[in-house]
Amino acid sequence: MSNxxxxxxxxxxxxxxxxxxxxxxxxxIGPGDPAALIAGENATRDQIxxxxxxxxxxxxxxxxxxxxxxxxAHLDLGQSVYSGFPVLKLILQRVExxxxxxVSTLILSVLIAVPxxxxxxxxxxxxxxxxxxxASVVGFSVPVFVIGYVLVDLFALRAxxxxxxxxxPLSSGxxxxxxxxxxxxxxLSFLFSALVARITRATMxxxxxxxxxxxxxxxxxxxxxxxxxxxxxxxxxxVVTVIGTSFAALLGGVVITESxxxxxxxxxxxxxxxxxxxxxxVQGVLIVFSFVLIAVNLLVDLSYALFxxxxxx
Amino acid sequence: MTGExxxxxxxxTVGFGAGGAIRAVRDVSFDLEAGKTLCLVGESGxxxxxxxxxxxxxxxxxxxxxxAATMRLDGINLLECDExxxxxxRGSLMAMIFQDPMSSLNPALTIGFQLREALLLHEKMSTRAxxxxxxxxxxxxxxxxxxxxxxxxxxxxxxxxxQRIMIAMALICRPRLLIADEPTTALDVTVQAQILWLLSxxxxxxxxxxxxxxHDLGVxxxxxxxxxxxxxxxxxxxxxxxxxxxxxxxxxxxxxxxxTAEFVPGEPSRGRLEEIPGNVPSFSMLPQGCSFVExxxxxxxxxxxxxxDWRDVTFGHAxxxxxxxxxxxxxxxxxxxxx
Numbered sequence: 001m002s003n004x005x006x007x008x009x010x011x012x013x014x015x016x017x018x019x020x021x022x023x024x025x026x027x028x029i030g031p032g033d034p035a036a037l038i039a040g041e042n043a044t045r046d047q048i049x050x051x052x053x054x055x056x057x058x059x060x061x062x063x064x065x066x067x068x069x070x071x072x073a074h075l076d077l078g079q080s081v082y083s084g085f086p087v088l089k090l091i092l093q094r095v096e097x098x099x100x101x102x103v104s105t106l107i108l109s110v111l112i113a114v115p116x117x118x119x120x121x122x123x124x125x126x127x128x129x130x131x132x133x134x135a136s137v138v139g140f141s142v143p144v145f146v147i148g149y150v151l152v153d154l155f156a157l158r159a160x161x162x163x164x165x166x167x168x169p170l171s172s173g174x175x176x177x178x179x180x181x182x183x184x185x186x187x188l189s190f191l192f193s194a195l196v197a198r199i200t201r202a203t204m205x206x207x208x209x210x211x212x213x214x215x216x217x218x219x220x221x222x223x224x225x226x227x228x229x230x231x232x233x234x235x236x237x238x239v240v241t242v243i244g245t246s247f248a249a250l251l252g253g254v255v256i257t258e259s260x261x262x263x264x265x266x267x268x269x270x271x272x273x274x275x276x277x278x279x280x281x282v283q284g285v286l287i288v289f290s291f292v293l294i295a296v297n298l299l300v301d302l303s304y305a306l307f308x309x310x311x312x313x
Numbered sequence: 314m315t316g317e318x319x320x321x322x323x324x325x326t327v328g329f330g331a332g333g334a335i336r337a338v339r340d341v342s343f344d345l346e347a348g349k350t351l352c353l354v355g356e357s358g359x360x361x362x363x364x365x366x367x368x369x370x371x372x373x374x375x376x377x378x379x380x381a382a383t384m385r386l387d388g389i390n391l392l393e394c395d396e397x398x399x400x401x402x403r404g405s406l407m408a409m410i411f412q413d414p415m416s417s418l419n420p421a422l423t424i425g426f427q428l429r430e431a432l433l434l435h436e437k438m439s440t441r442a443x444x445x446x447x448x449x450x451x452x453x454x455x456x457x458x459x460x461x462x463x464x465x466x467x468x469x470x471x472x473x474x475x476q477r478i479m480i481a482m483a484l485i486c487r488p489r490l491l492i493a494d495e496p497t498t499a500l501d502v503t504v505q506a507q508i509l510w511l512l513s514x515x516x517x518x519x520x521x522x523x524x525x526x527x528h529d530l531g532v533x534x535x536x537x538x539x540x541x542x543x544x545x546x547x548x549x550x551x552x553x554x555x556x557x558x559x560x561x562x563x564x565x566x567x568x569x570x571x572x573t574a575e576f577v578p579g580e581p582s583r584g585r586l587e588e589i590p591g592n593v594p595s596f597s598m599l600p601q602g603c604s605f606v607e608x609x610x611x612x613x614x615x616x617x618x619x620x621x622d623w624r625d626v627t628f629g630h631a632x633x634x635x636x637x638x639x640x641x642x643x644x645x646x647x648x649x650x651x652x
Contacts, residue, residue, distance in 0.1 A: 211416040220404030309466040
């Protein structure tokens with residue numbers, strides 16, 4: 001067991017390096033002179049040279065890489081070209097809304113999707129099952145911004161139950177924060193819960209056809225017991241896997257949702273940085289998102305041991 | 314004690330598909346006395362497992378149409394039981410073990426949990442008392458180091474060990490009927506013999522009636538009291554094991570016996586095995602007359618015209634063949650009839 005954990009933890013190190021090197025190279029892979037790109041179209045020659053020197057772009061590539069890695073190791077992600085603030089500070093300012101949005105969407109989606117998928121599989125072929133399939137296809141297909149604006153129109157503008165946009169930080173009180181994040185979370189969970197529900201249903205169908213489910217019935221276990229005791233633990237691995245892998249899609253959705261609801265989070269920071277060609281900020285954001293994904297997938301892998309005793313060895 | 318047999322099946326018909334159109338089991342009738350072993354014999358797809366699954370009520374809800382004139386077990390009319398009553402009977406009065414013990418055990422739950430559950434579903438007792446019963450039954454089926462196996466998972470055990478666990482799980486509530494669906498097919502030959510021996514020992518001890526499904530006539534010779542031979546969804550011959558082996562009265566039974574190898578150390582081999590020509594007909598394309606007619610070496614004109622009725626050969630031995638004398642004593646196997 002501990003062997004498995006240690007092995008899995010060690011495997012994170014090379015992945016982290018690959019991410020950092022890729023992020024570093026992004027600036028150099030693109031066409032043209034990175035210094036000129038950062039300086040913008042109307043920059044003078046002197047301005048471009050100043051940027052080149054400030055960002056060490058005149059040094060050999062390998063030296064630049066080591067400088068970069070050493071800076072990242074010291075939590076120095078550089079300065080914003082646009083505002084001059086340290087990138088780390090900019091990111092830390094924006095982390096909370098995004099984290100709150102992602103976590104609340106994750107919880108909401110799992111609470112909706114897993115029972116939905118289990119129920120659909122249990123009543124496979126029924127009208128309810130068909131409805132759930134259609135619902136998840138719709139949830140998966142309709143763009144996030146469409147769902148967002150429709151929800152805002154219904155629940156904020158017409159009903160007036162929830163704020164139209166904006167974000168109240170946790171420091172303003174838990175309920176305030178929750179109210180401001182409700183519509184964005186629901187919007188984003190359409191996509192995510194559709195993905196999870198489909199995999200849950202498919203896996204559950206497979207598990208229910210297994211021989212050990214027949215054994216459980218032969219023992220005299222009733223339907224509810226079969227679902228909860230014998231089937232649920234066996235769908236754990238595939239369901240947690242899809243939650244982990246589609247977490248990337250969730251982060252993609254965060255960017256759009258933050259724009260729709262005017263939430264000052266990491267997504268907005270990313271979009272703004274890309275539009276202003278603020279490369280150090282783009283790189284910093286990429287590193288943070290990548291590391292979050294690595295951490296989520298590490299947790300997913302570790303959770304396998306919880307569901308499947310065969311992994312523990 | 315009434316005159317009623319312990320298990321009595323009359324005219325069991327099971328259909329699948331829309332309106333039960335594909336009839337996998339047709340008009341099957343047999344009785345089983347308490348403490349006896351009935352072997353259901355036949356090729357894959359002949360309807361043996363479907364028959365057994367129907368007695369247990371284990372078909373997926375809505376997938377099978379089960380009809381019968383009588384289906385009584387220990388005085389209980391199984392046809393009138395709803396799902397709740399059936400799940401109360403399953404595991405307590407009747408239990409079942411399956412072909413593949415690996416896939417039949419839940420990979421995510423410990424052996425101890427799965428055994429304890431089988432007990433606690435039917436008997437109210439403390440976990441402590443249940444654990445004691447589990448330990449007892451594990452020792453009964455000769456699981457070495459039983460205390461340690463309780464916390465093991467199925468993948469940590471060997472195939473033979475897993476089937477012992479399945480047997481322990483089936484017998485823990487002392488059911489009066491055990492249905493064993495090819496329980497030794499997936500096991501090594503040496504392990505097979507141990508499992509068969511264990512089953513007959515437990516049967517003697519608990520007085521369990523056993524329906525043993527197999528296509529292995531060697532196994533039948535070991536354990537059966539009575540034999541019922543199935544072909545294409547119907548019973549074609551039934552009777553005491555020695556009568557069937559010594560004097561088969563149906564072309565299919567005779568063919569099965571000729572196709573069975575026997576090796577006696579020190580004796581020369583008895584020549585080539587004979588195969589039964591052709592394949593089992595599909596349920597939608599059964600021939601006119603006797604369903605075995607196209608593969609039968611002894612078929613005459615009348616066999617093509619009408620489906621034969623049951624015909625008594627000797628007392629308790631009957632076959633559904635109009636030419637039951639044609640086959641002669643073909644028994645390839647020696648039957649040890651235990652006294």
